[in-house]
Amino acid sequence: MTLVAGSLLVAPLTAEAQRLLYYEGTVQWIAGSTMVISTDEGWSLRIDLTRVPLSDYSGLALRDRIIVTGLLSADGNYLIGQSIQRTRLDYQAP
Numbered sequence: 001m002t003l004v005a006g007s008l009l010v011a012p013l014t015a016e017a018q019r020l021l022y023y024e025g026t027v028q029w030i031a032g033s034t035m036v037i038s039t040d041e042g043w044s045l046r047i048d049l050t051r052v053p054l055s056d057y058s059g060l061a062l063r064d065r066i067i068v069t070g071l072l073s074a075d076g077n078y079l080i081g082q083s084i085q086r087t088r089l090d091y092q093a094p
Helices: 002-010
Strands: 021-031 034-039 044-048 065-072 079-086
Touching (some): 021 044, 034 065, 044 065
Parallel strands (some): 044 079
Antiparallel strands (some): 021 034, 021 065, 065 079
16 A cells, blocks of 8 residues: 555656646747747747647737746646737737
């Protein structure tokens, strides 16, 4: 029993068990399935867009302000995006 409990404590979290992260920043560039934003704190964040609906980012341009929602990659080097929204400052009426 102790062995089983010990192995459960060190098991990595699955993507479903991770907490969603939110980052606000400015689009630096978009190429293929990758986007990089600059946060207000001054660091760059790489985002994998493969799980983000194309409609969330198809109209984005350099320096657009956005909020990205996603999960941290297993190696902690980038965000696996799930959704992208423009911030209120960039909102345009339909």
